[in-house]
Amino acid sequence: MEPQLLCCEGDRPARAYRDSNLLTDRVLGALLRAEENYLPASNYFKCVQREIAPYMRRIAATWVLEVCEEQRCEEEVFPLAMNYMDRFLSVEPVKKNHLQLLGAACMFLASKLKETIPLTAEKLCIYTDNSITTSQLLQMELLVLNKLKWDLASVTPLDFIDHFLSRLPVRRECRSILRKHAQTFVALCATDTNFIASPPSMVAAGSMVAAVEGLQLKMLGNTSMSQKLTEQLAQTIRSDPDCLRACQEQIESLLETSLGQARQQHTVTMETKNSGEGQDLSSTPTDVRDVNI
Structure with missing residues (x-):
């Protein structure tokens, strides 16, 4: 039997243990001082965006979360990607049919920063049902980097x-x-x-x-x-x-609303399946493509 490297075993790359030496008052104080530098504008829907509405951002966020969960990304990837998206939307108007492209680019960047093996551009394009190309994704990635001034070390919850x-x-x-x-x-x-x-x-x-x-x-x-x-x-x-x-x-309150919507959606889905009419109404990662409807 050939010997194998321990780091090559298992389904996921090994991660470093949490370092308790970093849980000091000095580190916490630095985080508290830095967090204000990465806050998006609270009113960008009114002051910056002309086509993007709050419900569209919610659909895009749900799609990003579903992709992160299905790809078993590190837990830091999703909130970091959303921070990039909100900061970008705070300074740059976006067409509603480009919102999924923006979400994919932000997820791409967050994955590169936090994952040992980041998501690939090709895989993210597949999750959009190939509604975007790798060239478009890479161009959006550069635009996001430019608008964020290459400052990606955001503080998240x-x-x-x-x-x-x-x-x-x-x-x-x-x-x-x-x-x-x-x-x-x-x-x-x-x-x-x-x-x-x-x-x-x-x-x-x-x-x-x-x-x-x-x-x-x-x-x-x-x-x-x-x-x-x-x-x-x-x-x-x-x-x-x-x-x-x-x-x-x-x-x-948000949790109660979310659970209520999930139960309602599950009920509708089961009734649809039992009646044999229509298609599954459950949310899929490509639902965000219909954000302009």
Whole structure:
């Protein structure tokens, strides 16, 4: 039997372990100072874009998320891609039939920055049902880089999650599930236009509190810890506890709306299949092509 390199074994490339030495106050302070430099404009739909509406951005975001999930991208790729998209839309008008191309280019860049083996241009074109070409994707990539001034080291909510986890009175064995729930909330916020201009630290803190609430505070021991947690995280991100609480409630409301829409869509899909009429109405990665309808 021929010997093989350990790094070549397994379905996914090996990743470095999280370095606890980076979870310091100095690093957290640097993130808090830097996050404002990467915030998109909150009013770009009115002031910059003429054809792009909020619902179109939501469709594009859902498509990007579906591609990232199907390709098993690292969790940082999706929020980073959406940050690139929002920053680009803040400074450059885009035609509605170019929105999917922009989403693919932003995902392409984020994948290059965060993945050991990034997505290829050819694969992304296939996900658009070949409605774009590799040449168009590469041209859009250069345009995005130019408009973002090649500054791609954006701060996203995921950069704060481990910092917050290290400061919580949570058992080590519970941190994995808490991190997973918080990451889900972060991804959900990235699809919603109400969080476009929210500081990443606020979204991360709100997601963390919402995750703890969603797990019924079993990991923290008692309900009185919820208020203490909110106050602690608000102090950490230098914000008002009421603002953080409002962000948490907005995230929880978004989750309820999302789950309701998913159940409704599932019901319609099952009824359509049972009746034998029409086609599957479930969302597919190419639905974004119809964004101009």
